Amino acid sequence: MSSSTSSSDPFRLLLRALGFGACVGALLLMALSFGPNASRVDYMGAVATKHARLRSLPSPKVVIIGGSNAAFGMDSERLGKALCRPVVNMSIHASLGFKFMVEEVKAELDNGDLVIAALEHSGYSKPVKDNDLHILTVDRFPEALGFVPWTTRPRLVLGVGVMRLQAAWKVLSGAWKDDSPAPIYRASGFNGEGDLVSHLGLPAVDPDAVERTEYHEPIIASEFWSIAQELADSVKAHKGELVFILPAIARSSYRPEVDRTIRTALADHGYTVLGTEGNNVQPDSSFHDTHYHLRAVGRQLRTATLIEDLCRSGTVQCCPGGEGP
Amino acid sequence: MLFPSFAFLVFLPLVFVAYWYVFGRSLRLQNAFVLVASYVFYGWWDWRFLGLLFASSIGDFLLGRAIEGASGERARKRWLVLSLVLNLGLLGVFKYFNFFMDGMHDLLLTIGMRPDLPTLRLLLPVGISFYTFQSLSYTIDIYRGQLKATRDPIAFLAFVSFFPQLVAGPIERATNLLPQFLVPRSFNKEHARDGLRQMLWGFFKKLVIADTCAPIVNGIFAGDVSTTPGITLFFGAFFFAFQIYGDFSGYSDIAIGCARLFGIGLSQNFAFPYFSRSISEFWRRWHISLSTWFRDYVYMPLGGWRTKFGRLRNILITFTVSGFWHGANWTFIGWGVVHGAYYVPEILRDGKARRDVPVLRDLPAIISTFLLVVLAWVFFRSSSIHTAGAYLFYMVRNALVSPGALLVWCLRAEMGWILFVVVLEWIARRGQHALEVLPRPTPLRWAIYFALTVVILLHIDMQTSHEFIYFQF
Numbered sequence: 001m002s003s004s005t006s007s008s009d010p011f012r013l014l015l016r017a018l019g020f021g022a023c024v025g026a027l028l029l030m031a032l033s034f035g036p037n038a039s040r041v042d043y044m045g046a047v048a049t050k051h052a053r054l055r056s057l058p059s060p061k062v063v064i065i066g067g068s069n070a071a072f073g074m075d076s077e078r079l080g081k082a083l084c085r086p087v088v089n090m091s092i093h094a095s096l097g098f099k100f101m102v103e104e105v106k107a108e109l110d111n112g113d114l115v116i117a118a119l120e121h122s123g124y125s126k127p128v129k130d131n132d133l134h135i136l137t138v139d140r141f142p143e144a145l146g147f148v149p150w151t152t153r154p155r156l157v158l159g160v161g162v163m164r165l166q167a168a169w170k171v172l173s174g175a176w177k178d179d180s181p182a183p184i185y186r187a188s189g190f191n192g193e194g195d196l197v198s199h200l201g202l203p204a205v206d207p208d209a210v211e212r213t214e215y216h217e218p219i220i221a222s223e224f225w226s227i228a229q230e231l232a233d234s235v236k237a238h239k240g241e242l243v244f245i246l247p248a249i250a251r252s253s254y255r256p257e258v259d260r261t262i263r264t265a266l267a268d269h270g271y272t273v274l275g276t277e278g279n280n281v282q283p284d285s286s287f288h289d290t291h292y293h294l295r296a297v298g299r300q301l302r303t304a305t306l307i308e309d310l311c312r313s314g315t316v317q318c319c320p321g322g323e324g325p
Numbered sequence: 326m327l328f329p330s331f332a333f334l335v336f337l338p339l340v341f342v343a344y345w346y347v348f349g350r351s352l353r354l355q356n357a358f359v360l361v362a363s364y365v366f367y368g369w370w371d372w373r374f375l376g377l378l379f380a381s382s383i384g385d386f387l388l389g390r391a392i393e394g395a396s397g398e399r400a401r402k403r404w405l406v407l408s409l410v411l412n413l414g415l416l417g418v419f420k421y422f423n424f425f426m427d428g429m430h431d432l433l434l435t436i437g438m439r440p441d442l443p444t445l446r447l448l449l450p451v452g453i454s455f456y457t458f459q460s461l462s463y464t465i466d467i468y469r470g471q472l473k474a475t476r477d478p479i480a481f482l483a484f485v486s487f488f489p490q491l492v493a494g495p496i497e498r499a500t501n502l503l504p505q506f507l508v509p510r511s512f513n514k515e516h517a518r519d520g521l522r523q524m525l526w527g528f529f530k531k532l533v534i535a536d537t538c539a540p541i542v543n544g545i546f547a548g549d550v551s552t553t554p555g556i557t558l559f560f561g562a563f564f565f566a567f568q569i570y571g572d573f574s575g576y577s578d579i580a581i582g583c584a585r586l587f588g589i590g591l592s593q594n595f596a597f598p599y600f601s602r603s604i605s606e607f608w609r610r611w612h613i614s615l616s617t618w619f620r621d622y623v624y625m626p627l628g629g630w631r632t633k634f635g636r637l638r639n640i641l642i643t644f645t646v647s648g649f650w651h652g653a654n655w656t657f658i659g660w661g662v663v664h665g666a667y668y669v670p671e672i673l674r675d676g677k678a679r680r681d682v683p684v685l686r687d688l689p690a691i692i693s694t695f696l697l698v699v700l701a702w703v704f705f706r707s708s709s710i711h712t713a714g715a716y717l718f719y720m721v722r723n724a725l726v727s728p729g730a731l732l733v734w735c736l737r738a739e740m741g742w743i744l745f746v747v748v749l750e751w752i753a754r755r756g757q758h759a760l761e762v763l764p765r766p767t768p769l770r771w772a773i774y775f776a777l778t779v780v781i782l783l784h785i786d787m788q789t790s791h792e793f794i795y796f797q798f
Contacts, residue, residue: 009512009514009517010341010342010345010346010512010517011346012514013514013517013518013521013586014338014341014342017338017521018338020771020774020775020778023775024775024778024779024782027779027782028782131788132787132788135787154331155331158331159787162782162785162787163787165779165782165783166782166783166785169783
C-alpha cells in the first residue's frame, strides 16, 4: 500500500468511525424499540386492519387497490351486496405507488378473486415510489417491509428509527402538545371494509383550498407495464379477474386526453377498463379536500356507476335481483 | 448520489476500504478505481449523462496533448479555442440555449417580427458548470505554459470526475489536483480524522441550518410581497443568506473532508465569508474556487486592471459573467451586477481586501457588509428581476422596523442554531472549519461529536430530498 504510515491506519480509522456509528445506531435502536410512533397521524396504521381483513376473507372476494381516491370514494358494503361477494378496500394513499400496492395483495389472492385497480394518474406516470410514506407505513405495520425491495429495507428501518427519535424529542419537549392531527386522516376513520368514512357528512371545504390534480410526464411510465403484468399473472394464476377503473376526478381538473391515453393503452395491452370516457368526472362540488376525494353524494354515484359497469361488462356475476343494469 | 443519503452511507466505507486495501498497491489501479467509483456516484443521479462527462473529459485530455504538441503559437491557440468551444458549447446547449432563444424572441417581437424560434427541452446535467470549468482550467494552464499535459488518461479522467467535488465543487485547478493523481497517495491519520470532523460539520450546516431555513424562505418568497410586513421580507432574505451558506459551504466541507479520507487535498472554498469587513473581502472568502477562477481566467486577461477605470470595467464584466455562470436567468445577472456595483466605492478609494483575522471591533464593518450581501441575495433567490425589485421595495415600505416582530423572529429555534454556528465559526475563524477548535480531552470531544450527530438526526426531514442548491448550476 502506498502509505507513509502504518498499513493498519485506515482500518483503525474505519473501526473508530464504525464504533461511533454503532453508538448512534444504539440510540436509534432504542428509539425504534421504545420510542413513540413516528407521527401522531395514524392514518397509515389502517394498512394493518386492511391486511387483517384481506387475509381473513373467503374467496371469491373483491380486492380494491389504489390511492386515496378509492379510499374516499367507494362504498364497499354496497358493492359487496351487489356482487354477492365480500369486499376489502386496500386503497389508502397514491404515494405508496402501484408497485407497493401490487406487492401488498398478490400473495393473498385466491380462487376467483376480482381485483379492481383504481389508480390515480400518478399510479401510471410514476408507479414505483420511494418516500417517507413507506416509513410511516412500516412504522405502523412492520410487515410492510415485505412489500418493498430488500435494498430499500435497511433505509426504511433507519428512517423509522430516526423519525421515532424525533417523535420522542417532540414528546419530551412538548412540541406535540398543541398539535392535533386532522380529524379525517386517522386509522379509525375507516370502516370494516376499508373505506374511509370520516369525511362523510362534514361541511364542504372552501373551493379555493381544495387541492387540484397535478399531471406528470410521461402519462404512463414504461415500468408500469411489467408491474401490471405481475398483477395480472397473479390474478390469472387463481382464475380471477383484473379490471382497471379511472379515478373519480373533478371537472376542473379533468384532462380528457390523459384519460383517453390511459384507457387506450390499457385496452391495447389487453386489460379490461371499465366505464366510458368521462363517466369518472363529477362536479367540483362533489369533492372534499382534493379533486380526487369524493364526498358522500359523489361516492354513492361512483359506486353505482362501478356496479353498473361491472355487471354490464360480464366480468363478474352480479347478484340476481340486486343492483345492476 | 446525495451526500445526505443512505446510499452514500453505504458507498463511502466500501469505497474507502477498497481504495486503501484492494487497490492501494498500484497507483494506476487506485486511479481507475476512483474513476469507476466517481462514475457510479454520478450515475446514481442520472446515468444518461455519464457519456457527456466522459466525452467532455476525454476531449480536454486530447486537446491538452494537442496544445502541448503543437509547433507554433497559431496552432496552440487553435487547439485552445477548440477546447473553449467544446466546454462552453456544452454549457451553451444544456444551460443557456433557451435563455438566448427567449431573448432573441423578445427582441424580434419588439421590432415587429413574429419569430418562431426553436427551444430545447433538455435536462440540465448536474454539476456541468463545475466540471467543465475544472476541465477548462487544464487546457488553459497548458496553453499558458503553467502545466504539462498528462499522458495518463485514467489519472486525468479521475481528476475531472473525482466524486467528492464533481457536482458542486470546489472547482479544482489542474495545477493543484491533477498532480495528486500522478503520485502515490499516503494515508495521513490526522488529515483523515480531521476530514471526518469537517464532514460532520458540513452535514450539520446542511441539515440543521440550510434545510430548516428552506421552508421559511420558500414560504416568504412564494407569498404576496405587497401585503407582507417589511420585517418578514427582511428575515426571508436573512434566512436565505444562511440557507445558501449552510447548503453550499456544508457541501464544500463534506467534499473536502471526504477527499482527505482518500489522501487528496482540495482547496478551501469558504473562509467564514459572513465575517468579511468589505465586499472585496467577502469575495476572498465566498466560493473561493470560483472567484479565483474568474479572477485568473476572466478578470486578469481583460487587462487594464492597473487603472481605476480599468478595474471598474473589469470588475463589472467579471461579476456579470459570474452571475450568468450561476444560471440562465436575469436574476443571477442582476445579483452579479449588484455585487459589481458594491465594489465601486472600494475601487474609487483604492480599498484593499483585508487579510488579517477579523476581531470584535470590526463588528460594524462586518454587519454592514453582511447586510449588503443579504440584500443582494434577494436577486439570487427571486424568480425574476421584477419580483426582486418588488421584494426590496416592499421590504422598505411595509413597516421594516417593528420591535415586537423582530423579537418574535429572533426567538425562533432556527435563529438559535444560526447563532450557534456563528459563534462556533467565530471562535474557529483562524482555521479551516469550526470543529478544529474542540477541546482536547478526548471523551469531551467525542461527546460533542455525538451531540452534533443527535441534533442532525433530530432535524433531518424524512419527507424531502436533501438536494443542494448549487446542483442546479
